[in-house]
Amino acid sequence: MNNIYNSLKVKDIFKSLKARFFIIVAVTGLISCLCMHLIILDSYEDRAVSVRTTEVQTQLRILANHLIFYNYLQSPSSDVINAELDMLANLYDGRVMVINDDLKVVKDTYNISQGKTIISEEVVNCLKTGSKGTVSKYDQSNGYIELLTPIIETEVIEEQDVSEYGNPNEVVRGVLLTSVSTDTIETTMEILSNRAATIEVLIALVIILFAAMVSYALLKPFDRITAAINDIKEGYTDQPIVGPNYLETDAIIRAFNALLRRMKVLDDSRQEFVSNVSHELKTPITSMKILADSLLTQEDVPNEVYKEFMTDISHEVDREDKIINDLLALVKMDKTSAGLSITSVDVVALTESVLKRMRPIAKKHNIDLTLESKRAITAEIDEVKISLVIMNLVENAIKYNKDNGSVKVELDADHQYFYMKVIDTGMGIPEDALDHIYERFYRVDKSRSREIGGTGLGLAIARNAVLMHRGSIDVKSTLGEGTTFSVKLPLFCVGVKQ
Ligand SMILES: Nc1ncnc2c1ncn2[C@@H]1O[C@H](COP(=O)(O)OP(=O)(O)O)[C@@H](O)[C@H]1O
Numbered sequence: 001m002n003n004i005y006n007s008l009k010v011k012d013i014f015k016s017l018k019a020r021f022f023i024i025v026a027v028t029g030l031i032s033c034l035c036m037h038l039i040i041l042d043s044y045e046d047r048a049v050s051v052r053t054t055e056v057q058t059q060l061r062i063l064a065n066h067l068i069f070y071n072y073l074q075s076p077s078s079d080v081i082n083a084e085l086d087m088l089a090n091l092y093d094g095r096v097m098v099i100n101d102d103l104k105v106v107k108d109t110y111n112i113s114q115g116k117t118i119i120s121e122e123v124v125n126c127l128k129t130g131s132k133g134t135v136s137k138y139d140q141s142n143g144y145i146e147l148l149t150p151i152i153e154t155e156v157i158e159e160q161d162v163s164e165y166g167n168p169n170e171v172v173r174g175v176l177l178t179s180v181s182t183d184t185i186e187t188t189m190e191i192l193s194n195r196a197a198t199i200e201v202l203i204a205l206v207i208i209l210f211a212a213m214v215s216y217a218l219l220k221p222f223d224r225i226t227a228a229i230n231d232i233k234e235g236y237t238d239q240p241i242v243g244p245n246y247l248e249t250d251a252i253i254r255a256f257n258a259l260l261r262r263m264k265v266l267d268d269s270r271q272e273f274v275s276n277v278s279h280e281l282k283t284p285i286t287s288m289k290i291l292a293d294s295l296l297t298q299e300d301v302p303n304e305v306y307k308e309f310m311t312d313i314s315h316e317v318d319r320e321d322k323i324i325n326d327l328l329a330l331v332k333m334d335k336t337s338a339g340l341s342i343t344s345v346d347v348v349a350l351t352e353s354v355l356k357r358m359r360p361i362a363k364k365h366n367i368d369l370t371l372e373s374k375r376a377i378t379a380e381i382d383e384v385k386i387s388l389v390i391m392n393l394v395e396n397a398i399k400y401n402k403d404n405g406s407v408k409v410e411l412d413a414d415h416q417y418f419y420m421k422v423i424d425t426g427m428g429i430p431e432d433a434l435d436h437i438y439e440r441f442y443r444v445d446k447s448r449s450r451e452i453g454g455t456g457l458g459l460a461i462a463r464n465a466v467l468m469h470r471g472s473i474d475v476k477s478t479l480g481e482g483t484t485f486s487v488k489l490p491l492f493c494v495g496v497k498q
């Protein structure tokens with residue numbers, strides 16, 4: 001396991017689910033942390049600027065009233081007001097200019113613009129609009145707030161007018177143009193930002209640790225599965241994988257265990273096959289050995305006995321040969337259609353030729369062998385393999401028949417498939433054996449089958465050949481009455497065309 005990880009290249013790290021998970025969690029955490037930082041600082045700034053603006057605005061309004069009270073615009077020499085102006089300017093680290101309604105600067109706390117005329121749209125506007133002209137502007141890049149405050153004198157009008165308008169008349173006498181530094185706000189923000197950065201580093205460490213832990217914990221089941229699969233691969237165990245896991249890994253485990261079961265079944269059946277093969281091949285050899293030995297141990301064996309024994313040995317050799325031939329035929333077939341060599345075949349003629357070969361055996365038992373075809377059938381099939389199917393079915397129908405019985409082969413076709421039925425009037429197959437007859441080496445009656453030269457491989461060969469053609473084979477049987485095998489095969493088979 002460790003070796004696998006050690007040999008990972010940097011490029012491969014990003015392919016790792018764990019690394020991706022870690023990166024996603026970490027980046028999400030860090031980005032939200034950073035956003036929070038920016039949003040909080042930004043709203044602090046807005047809030048601080050607005051508080052500062054209201055505060056200064058209030059002071060300025062009070063100051064404006066004092067200006068009127070001391071008639072400062074006409075005689076700007078009042079010490080009280082000058083002191084008040086300086087104090088305000090000092091307090092907020094800013095500059096206050098008093099401008100009269102002729103746009104002339106009456107007082108500048110910086111003592112620069114005194115006596116000058118200020119022609120600024122905002123000032124003119126403020127003079128015109130009166131109390132509505134209170135304006136503030138925040139210049140973030142230069143770090144100050146600019147405020148315009150009208151200096152308003154209220155004149156009490158005649159009594160009837162008061163009742164008519166309900167308001168004292170306002171006259172704008174001048175404007176206070178003030179700029180206030182926001183340095184303190186910026187300093188506070190810097191301090192806040194630094195502190196936030198420290199906290200952020202801590203949070204980032206926590207997030208990274210958390211992301212690492214989460215990605216490790218969440219993806220641990222996958223490591224466990226890999227380890228379990230490796231154990232099985234290396235042969236330590238063939239136990240199914242278990243473990244408290246997620247739905248997703250559970251699906252993987254279930255699929256893998258199913259695969260494992262299937263492999264085990266295949267392995268078992270292969271082992272059984274090998275042991276069956278050995279047994280089947282051994283039987284004739286044992287017989288031959290006994291026959292040969294008994295000939296060798298006897299002295300002066302009469303010629304007839306010698307001949308009889310040699311005939312038996314010859315039969316056993318034939319048997320061995322048949323088993324080997326059947327095995328070879330079976331081994332050559334797998335269930336895919338890749339191994340087929342397809343040609344256009346006249347199915348009726350093919351069946352006829354197979355039956356012709358079978359006739360002598362049928363005659364021996366006085367069995368009536370007939371072929372009935374409803375139409376001419378030409379199909380694209382593997383001729384050798386399909387003739388094996390017909391031969392095995394007809395051979396069985398004759399072998400497991402009664403004397404004077406009959407075997408009928410029926411052929412028919414539609415536009416897609418052709419159908420073959422092999423109907424016999426034989427002994428039939430017991431119901432519980434029906435599921436097993438296609439198994440290799442399975443015989444209902446072992447001794448009888450052997451007696452008549454069966455290997456138990458005929459139906460396995462026939463079924464494999466049919467499946468290779470993507471067809472189907474079916475059997476119906478009544479004990480003591482007879483058996484019918486039905487084969488359905490496609491007229492056009494997908495395979496290697498010749
Ligand atoms: N037409 C049939 N009638 C009765 N039994 C049959 C028939 N065909 C097959 N069987 C049974 O199925 C078994 C398997 O058949 P098969 O695979 O051809 O092997 P075998 O070499 O014994 O013929 C036979 O041993 C026999 O018991």
Ligand SMILES: [Mg+2]
Nearest residue numbers: 396454458459
């Ligand atoms: Mg057979």
